[in-house]
Amino acid sequence: MKPFTIAGIQMKVSATHSNLEMMKLKLDITMNVYPAVDLVLFSELCGYGPLTYYAQELPGxxxxxxxxxxxxxxxWLVPGSIFEKSGDKIYNTALVINPQGEVVSRYRKMFPFYPYEVGVTPGSEFCIFDIPDVGRFGLSICYDMWFPETIRTLAVMGAEVILHPTLTGTMDRDIEHSIAQTMAAVNQCFFFDINGLDSGGIGRSTVCGPDGRIMYQAGSTEEIIPIEIDMERVQRSRELGVMRLGQPLKSFRDHMGDFNIYNPNKKHEYLESLGPLIKPQKPEQLTELKQRESMIQLPVNLVE
Structure with a gap:
């Protein structure tokens, strides 16, 4: 076993000013207390908080x-994410920086938290990177994991560790714990789900192993979470099965099939019936919205 230690930093995030200097201080403290740490991971939007007002160009x-x-x-450093301004678009973008201080990858969140993450454009490219003599890592951001295809794709690309900065300050945090465990188990990988505090979330960061079991779950105060991982656990799980039972990645390989629901040209009647992607409305407001929708569609139906 070649030991490799990942430290998640769960810290308070302000929405009214830069958190950059505090991030630097937390890094200094982490490396002073835990000098064996090889990679540090911060939470989603840790640098400047959840307002697109602070969007900036990259590099910057x-x-x-x-x-x-x-x-x-x-x-190795993944400093959470920031809102990236690119032309007339804004992305939720995370960086991967190596020990030489070089950016080896940038990842744009594929699934912004619509309809709440207003004005943010989805990314379209997956992010994996190799750490020499250690293994392959994948990057995912917050709401991405609610779409199992994203983590499965990273696993199929060879990712053995998923780094998952998140910003969750809502009552569905328990559900996210279940999803993190599930993603770790069905993809037979380590899963580091690091949340922030205050404007950056309610904490309770979670680290899961390739058998889906929780290795550590933080509370709701500031914490530094150093976890030493053994990549051989991933390899043995993928070769011999989760708890020497299910072998989901090999079974997926052997019976991948044609999941035609993913055909971009296919219309899904049931999904279309669910209505627009909007914030929950009062019943009378929802009725008005449906009426407006039907009026807009009427000319199209008449032409047909």
């Missing part, structure tokens, strides 16, 4: 500061 000041910190401590 935040990226430069994080590159310098990774190089200073000679660690």
């Amino acid at each position: 000041h935040f990226e430069d500061e994080m590159k310098a910190m990774a190089k200073k401590h000679k660690i």
Whole structure:
């Protein structure tokens, strides 16, 4: 076994000013207390909070500061995500920085939390990266994991560890714990789900092993979470099965089939019947919305 230690940092996040200096302080503290740490992971939107008002271009000041910190401590660094301004679009983007202070990848969140994450454009490319002599890592952000196809794709691409910065301050955190465990088990991988505090979430970060069991679950206070992992656990799980039972990745390989629900040209009558992607409405407001929709569709039906 070649030990590799990942530290999640669960910290308070402000929505009114930059959290950059506090992130740097937390990094310094982490590496002073736990010098064996190889990779540090912060929560989603940790740098500037959840407001698109603070969107900035990449590369930029935040990226430069994080590159310098990774190089200073000679660690791999995923500093959560920030809102990235690119032309007239805004993305929720996470960085991967190596110990030489170089950006090796940027990942744009594929599933913004619609209809709440207003004005954010979905990304379209998956993110995996290799750490020499350790293994392959995949990057996912918050709501992405609610769509199992995203994590399965990373696993099929060879990811053995999923790094998952999140920002959850809502009552569905228990559900997310279940999803994190499930994603770890059905993809036979380590899963690091790191949440923030205050404007950055309600904490309760979770780390799961390739058998789906929780290795550590944080509380709702600031914490540094250093977890040493053994990549051989992933390899043995994928070769011999979860708890030496189910072998989901090999079974998926051998019976992948043609899941035609994913055909982009296929219309799904039931899904279309669910209505628009909107925030929950009072019954009378929903009725008005449906009436407006039917009026808009009427000319199309008449033409047909």
